[in-house]
Structures are given as structure tokens and as C-alpha cells.
Amino acid sequence: GNSVTQMEGPVTLSEEAFLTINCTYTATGYPSLFWYVQYPGEGLQLLLKATKADDKGSNKGFEATYRKETTSFHLEKGSVQVSDSAVYFCALSDRNYGGATNKLIFGTGTLLAVQP
Amino acid sequence: DTGVSQDPRHKITKRGQNVTFRCDPISEHNRLYWYRQTLGQGPEFLTYFQNEAQLEKSRLLSDRFSAERPKGSFSTLEIQRTEQGDSAMYLCASSFSRQEKETQYFGPGTRLLVL
Numbered sequence: 001g002n003s004v005t006q007m008e009g010p011v012t013l014s015e016e017a018f019l020t021i022n023c024t025y026t027a028t029g030y031p032s033l034f035w036y037v038q039y040p041g042e043g044l045q046l047l048l049k050a051t052k053a054d055d056k057g058s059n060k061g062f063e064a065t066y067r068k069e070t071t072s073f074h075l076e077k078g079s080v081q082v083s084d085s086a087v088y089f090c091a092l093s094d095r096n097y098g099g100a101t102n103k104l105i106f107g108t109g110t111l112l113a114v115q116p
Numbered sequence: 117d118t119g120v121s122q123d124p125r126h127k128i129t130k131r132g133q134n135v136t137f138r139c140d141p142i143s144e145h146n147r148l149y150w151y152r153q154t155l156g157q158g159p160e161f162l163t164y165f166q167n168e169a170q171l172e173k174s175r176l177l178s179d180r181f182s183a184e185r186p187k188g189s190f191s192t193l194e195i196q197r198t199e200q201g202d203s204a205m206y207l208c209a210s211s212f213s214r215q216e217k218e219t220q221y222f223g224p225g226t227r228l229l230v231l
Binding site for chain 2: 004032043044045046093103104107109
């Protein structure tokens with residue numbers, strides 16, 4: 001079945017460092033790919049998404065490119081801030097009939113801790 | 117638009133008791149999803165409604181679990197005869213199926229602890 005694998009954390013970085021969180025997926029068909037973020041004490045928030053191969057999703061300085069050839073959707077940010085400290089989840093949508101997305105399949109999450 | 121809301125936010129119960137959670141989706145959203153998240157794991161899909169119809173259920177949803185969405189608005193998730201293994205965060209999400217690039221929006225979750 002479809003699945004998502006993301007790098008284990010925690011990832012600890014100093015402020016202004018470059019961030020990469022790896023995510024690879026296994027899927028039949030052409031799923032949409034997502035990164036969700038969960039800040040301490042808050043619910044899941046959509047960070048960015050990409051719906052087809054070679055699409056780049058971006059938001060708040062984060063970006064990820066849908067790579068079908070490597071089945072990857074790595075999250076990157078050029079300069080992290082303390083406020084980026086959170087758990088990041090990679091996810092794919094399991095498309096049903098008609099091409100509409102339905103349930104999400106998540107990775108296990110990666111804790112990012114940014115130190116001043 | 118107040119977003120997806122869930123009630124209660126926290127629930128402590130004793131093993132064997134029944135519990136019920138409520139989810140209110142974003143008002144114009146016709147799809148509603150339930151997920152379960154245990155510590156250190158990503159959310160896992162439980163079930164999904166389009167309007168009032170329950171279209172898919174995960175094998176994780178044992179016969180002790182039942183979900184409803186009367187009139188296609190709010191939804192309830194009931195767990196009967198709770199077990200300690202049911203302790204988790206229960207998340208609700210909603211979306212609009214006619215949106216070209218459908219996005220699920222999550223509520224804050226209900227944290228269940230079964231003693």
C-alpha cells in the first residue's frame with residue numbers, strides 16, 4: 001500500500017542554518033504531497049503542498065519539490081528561526097475515483113529544534 | 117470562519133466506559149475525516165464522510181468505534197468499552213470536494229486518556 005517515510009528526529013539547528021528534512025513516498029498513481037506542521041500545543045497546519053510532478057510548493061520561506069523520479073518531497077528552508085521549532089509531517093493523499101483526494105497518509109514526523 | 121472545532125479537548129475515562137467526541141467542520145466543507153495520532157507517530161486515518169455518507173472506514177476502526185454525521189454537518193465519534201490502547205489524540209479534518217486542489221484543515225484534536 002501507499003506509505004511515507006521521513007527522516008527521524010530530532011533535528012537540532014542553530015538560528016539561520018539551512019534546513020533539509022527528507023521525505024520519500026511509495027504510491028500507485030499520482031498522489032498529491034503535503035507538508036504539515038504542528039507547533040507546540042497547537043493543531044496540524046498545512047505548510048505547503050504540490051499536486052503533480054515537478055511542482056514546487058512554498059510558504060513562509062519553506063519549499064519542497066515533487067520529484068517523481070526519486071519519489072521524494074524533501075522540505076528545505078534557507079535560514080531557520082527559533083519560531084520554526086515544531087514537528088513537521090510529510091503526507092500524501094490517497095486518490096479515489098474521479099481524481100479527488102481523500103485520506104491522507106502521514107510519515108512519523110520530524111521534530112525540529114532551533115537554538116538561538 | 118472559525119475553523120474546525122472539536123469538543124472536548126481532553127477526556128479522561130476509566131477502562132470499559134463509553135466516550136463520545138464531537139467535530140464541527142468549516143461550514144461550507146462537505147468532507148469530514150477522523151484520524152488518530154499516538155505519541156511519536158503521524159496521524160492515521162480512521163474514517164471519512166462526504167456529506168452524511170460514510171464512504172470509507174479503516175481496519176483500525178474496530179466494531180467498538182462508530183462515527184456518524186447526521187445531516188452532513190457536525191460529526192460524532194463514539195468509542196464503546198474503552199481500552200487503554202485507545203489512549204490517543206483524535207483529530208478531525210474537513211475539506212471541500214469541489215475545490216480544485218483539495219486541502220484538509222485540521223481541528224485542535226481531542227486527547228483521550230483511558231485509565
